Amino acid sequence: xxxxxxxxxxAGLSVPSSTRLLxxxxxxxxxxxxxxxxxxxxVRVVELRELARDVADNLVTGFPPPALRDAVRAVEEADGIIxxxxxxxxxxxxxFKSFVDVLDRDALxxxxxxVAATGGTARHSLALEHAMRPLFAYLRAVVVPTxxxxxxxxxxxxxxxxxxxxxxxxxAGELAESLAGRPAAPRARTAExxxxxxxxxxxxxxxxx
Amino acid sequence: xxxxxxxxxxxxxxxTNGRTPTEHERIKAMVAIALKAEEVGLDVFATGEHHNPPxxxxxxxxxxxxxxxxxxxxxxxxxxxxITTNDPVKIAEDFAMLQHLAExxxxxxxxxxxxxxVYPWFGKDIRQGIxxxxxxxxxxxxxxxxxxxxxxxxxxxxxxxxxxxxxxLDDTPPFVxxxxxxxxxxxEQAAYYGDGFFANNIFWPKEHFQRLIELYRExxxxxxxGTPEQAIVGLGGQVFMRKNSQDAVREFRPYFDNAPVYGxxxxxxxxxxxxxxxxxxxxEVIEKTLAFRDTFGDYQRQLFLMDHAGLPLKTVxxxxxxxGEEVVPVLRAExxxxxxxxxxxxxxxxxxxxxxxxxxxxx
Numbered sequence: 001x002x003x004x005x006x007x008x009x010x011a012g013l014s015v016p017s018s019t020r021l022l023x024x025x026x027x028x029x030x031x032x033x034x035x036x037x038x039x040x041x042x043v044r045v046v047e048l049r050e051l052a053r054d055v056a057d058n059l060v061t062g063f064p065p066p067a068l069r070d071a072v073r074a075v076e077e078a079d080g081i082i083x084x085x086x087x088x089x090x091x092x093x094x095x096f097k098s099f100v101d102v103l104d105r106d107a108l109x110x111x112x113x114x115v116a117a118t119g120g121t122a123r124h125s126l127a128l129e130h131a132m133r134p135l136f137a138y139l140r141a142v143v144v145p146t147x148x149x150x151x152x153x154x155x156x157x158x159x160x161x162x163x164x165x166x167x168x169x170x171x172a173g174e175l176a177e178s179l180a181g182r183p184a185a186p187r188a189r190t191a192e193x194x195x196x197x198x199x200x201x202x203x204x205x206x207x208x209x
Numbered sequence: 210x211x212x213x214x215x216x217x218x219x220x221x222x223x224x225t226n227g228r229t230p231t232e233h234e235r236i237k238a239m240v241a242i243a244l245k246a247e248e249v250g251l252d253v254f255a256t257g258e259h260h261n262p263p264x265x266x267x268x269x270x271x272x273x274x275x276x277x278x279x280x281x282x283x284x285x286x287x288x289x290x291x292i293t294t295n296d297p298v299k300i301a302e303d304f305a306m307l308q309h310l311a312e313x314x315x316x317x318x319x320x321x322x323x324x325x326x327v328y329p330w331f332g333k334d335i336r337q338g339i340x341x342x343x344x345x346x347x348x349x350x351x352x353x354x355x356x357x358x359x360x361x362x363x364x365x366x367x368x369x370x371x372x373x374x375x376x377x378l379d380d381t382p383p384f385v386x387x388x389x390x391x392x393x394x395x396x397e398q399a400a401y402y403g404d405g406f407f408a409n410n411i412f413w414p415k416e417h418f419q420r421l422i423e424l425y426r427e428x429x430x431x432x433x434x435g436t437p438e439q440a441i442v443g444l445g446g447q448v449f450m451r452k453n454s455q456d457a458v459r460e461f462r463p464y465f466d467n468a469p470v471y472g473x474x475x476x477x478x479x480x481x482x483x484x485x486x487x488x489x490x491x492x493e494v495i496e497k498t499l500a501f502r503d504t505f506g507d508y509q510r511q512l513f514l515m516d517h518a519g520l521p522l523k524t525v526x527x528x529x530x531x532x533g534e535e536v537v538p539v540l541r542a543e544x545x546x547x548x549x550x551x552x553x554x555x556x557x558x559x560x561x562x563x564x565x566x567x568x569x570x571x572x
Contacts, residue, residue: 060474063413065483196393196424199343199401206344206363 003040004179006030007078011048011085011096012118019118020047022150022168023084026116029172030082030179037180044078046071048095055095058102072103080112080179081141083132087119091131100135108141112178114171116148125149144174210544211555212537213253214246214529215288215445215512218266221519224467229519235265236272238522242515243276245526247283249533252555255288255318255512260327270303277311284557285311288407288512289320289388293341294331296365297349301373305353308378313558318386318407319346321395337364339394350402353382381565384556386443389421396421400428405441405556408505410485411514412470415504418444422505438552443510444501447486450531454489460524461488468518491535498536499543507548509555511540 008027012019023045031041048055054068064072075081085096115132119125128147136143148171154164216239222229230238243254254276256266266272273285285307290300300317308315321338328335344362351358352373361367377383386407387399399406406425408418426437434440449464451457458477465477465488480486487497498511513532516525554560 057475057479061412061471061480063417063483065475065479196397196428199397202339202343202394202397203347206340 003042004034004079004182005074005077006041006043006080006082006179007074008043008045008082009048009075009084009096009099010045011093011099013049013086013093013095015049017049017086018150018152018155019084019086020045021155022116022118022148023082025168026082026084026114026148026172026175029168030080030114030175033173033176034179037176039180041179044074046074048099051099052095055098055102059098064102068102072107075103076107078111079182080114080175081108082114082116082175083136084116084118085132087117087124087127090124091127092117092135097135100139103139105139108136108139111141112175112182113141113143114146114148114175115143116150116171118150120152122149122151122153125151142178144171144178146171146174210508210541210548211252211284211510212540213251213255213284213286213510213512214242214515214532215253215255215257215286216242216266216516217257217514218259218264219469219517220263220265221469221517223519223521224463232265238516238525239266239272240276240279241522242525242529243283243285244279245529246533247280249529249537251283251529251533251537253284253286253316253510253512255286255316257288258291258320259323260330261324270307273315274307274310277307277314280314282314284314284316286316286386287318289318289322291322291327292319292345292349293321293338294327294333295345297345298352298365298368298371298373301349301352302375304383305373305375305377308383308558309375313378313381313562315383315558316386316556317383318388319395320388321392333364339392340364342395343398346398346402353377378558379562379565381558381562384558384561386441391417391421393421393424396425397428400425400434400440401432403429403432403434405443405509407443407510407512408445410445410501411447412484414483415485415501419504426506436551438506438549441510441553441556442505442508443512444505444508445485445512445514446498446501447514448494448498448528448532448536449488450491450494450528450536452490454493457488457490464518464520472518491531494536495539495543498540502544507544507552509553 008023010020010023027043034041051068054065058064085092113136115128117128128149133143148167150164157163220235246254256269258269260267269287304317321342325335344364356372358368358371386405387395388407389395390409396406408422410418426440429440430437449457449461462477466472487494515528
C-alpha cells in the first residue's frame, strides 16, 4: 500500500511556538503508531503563520495565492488531519478559522481529524469541545474521540497517567487506528474536469414539478 | 475577432481626490465612453445590469437605445442581463425593440447577477437561481423563434397563444452569450443552445476560466453545433496603460489599492502576476492579451473593463484612445495570423441573417 498523507495544520503565532510543539508531538506519535502496523506515512506541516497574508488576500479576492493554493490542496488530498490552534477569547484563533473559511466546504468530508489546542491555563481546555469539535462536525469530518489540550503547566508535568504525554498517545492512537484501514487514495480534486448535469436533465427536472 | 469594452457602471469615489461622481455624471460618463468606443474603432460596448447602489445601470435597453441613436457601427450588448429576475417576456420584447432601433446591432448576455438580495427585490427565490436561469431562458428562446407560444412552467403564469412583439429584426433573434464567473451549469446551458459563452476572466486566475471554457467547448461539440474549436467564446480583460510602464503603475496603484472588488488585499504586483490584469505599456497589454489565445484557444470577442474603481472620465477616454490606436490594431493583425479558417468570426446580425438565408435556400 502506498504511503498515507498526514497533514498537520498549526496556527501558533510565536516562533518557536508551543502550538507547533504540540502539533509535532501529535504527528510523531501518530506516524509511529502507523509504522508499527506497517503503514508508511508522509507528514506535511502547514504553518498558518507563514500564510497569514495569503489567507487575508483570499478572503478579499476570493482565490488563493500560489502558496496557499498549495496548502489547501494538501489538506484536500490528505488521508488525515491534525489541527492545532491556540485558544484566543474562548475559541480557535482568527487565523485558524480564516484558513478553514477558505477551504472548499467539502474539503474535509469523511476525513479523520485530530483536534488539539494550546492555552495559558487549563481553564480554556473545553474550547476544544465547544468550538473545535462542532466546527469539524459541520465540515463532516470524523473527529477522533480524544481532543488534546496543552496548558503552559502541562509542559512541565510528570509522565503519570492523564498527563499531556498520555493524552497525546491516546489521541494519536485513535487517529492512527482510523487511518490504518484506509486505502491511501489521494483525491486530485482540482485536476478533475468540471462535472455538470446534462442540460436535458436540468430541463426535465423543471417539467417534473 | 471583435474588440470592445464592458462597464459595471459603479459610482466609486476617486481615491486620489475623494471626489464621488453623482449618478447623473456617471450615467453621462458611461454614454461618453460608449460613443468614444465607436470613435476609436472598437466593435462592442456592453453595460451591466444592477439594481442597487453604488451602481447606476438598472435599465440597460434605455441606455443602449440612446447610444444606438448616436452611433453607426457599434454592437450594443449587456454584461449581463438578469435572466433570473427579469420576466423573460419583457426581455424578449425589450431587446427585439432595441434590435429594430439599432438596425440589428444588438447582443444580449445572460447572467444571474452579483448580489443575492436582487432575487427578493423582484419577488424571486434565490435558492432557485439555476432553475430560474434554465426555465426563463427556455421561454425567451421560444418567444424569439415562435410566433404563437403556448407555455407553462414553474416560475411564471402560463401563456396561451402569446406573441411577443415586435418580432426579432429579420426574424433573427439577438445573439446570446451566457456569462459566468463560476457555474459549470451555465457553460452547459450555452453549449446546449449553441449560444456564446463569455468568461469574465478578470478577478480570478486564468486556470479557473480555462476549465469552464474547456467544458463549454466540449459540450458545444457534444450537442452537434460544430467542433470544440468552433464554439463562440468571449473573454473579459482588465488593463491600465500609459506609454511608459512605470507611469501606468504609479498612476493606477491608488485605484487598485482601493478598488471595491480586490482593494486592501494583494499588492498590484501580486494581482497582476496571478490574474489577467495588466498594468503597463500598450506593448505589455498586447503581449498579455495575445497569450489568452494560448490558454483558451482562438476566440471571438475580447471585452476590456476600463471605467471602474473611481477612474475619472478624462483618464478613461485617454485609455480608450490608447486601446483604439495602439493596442487593438495590433491585436487584430496578430489574432488573424494562424487562425484556422473554420474558426468563426465574432457574431453580427448581418452574418446571422445571411447564414439563415443560406440554410433556408439549401433546404
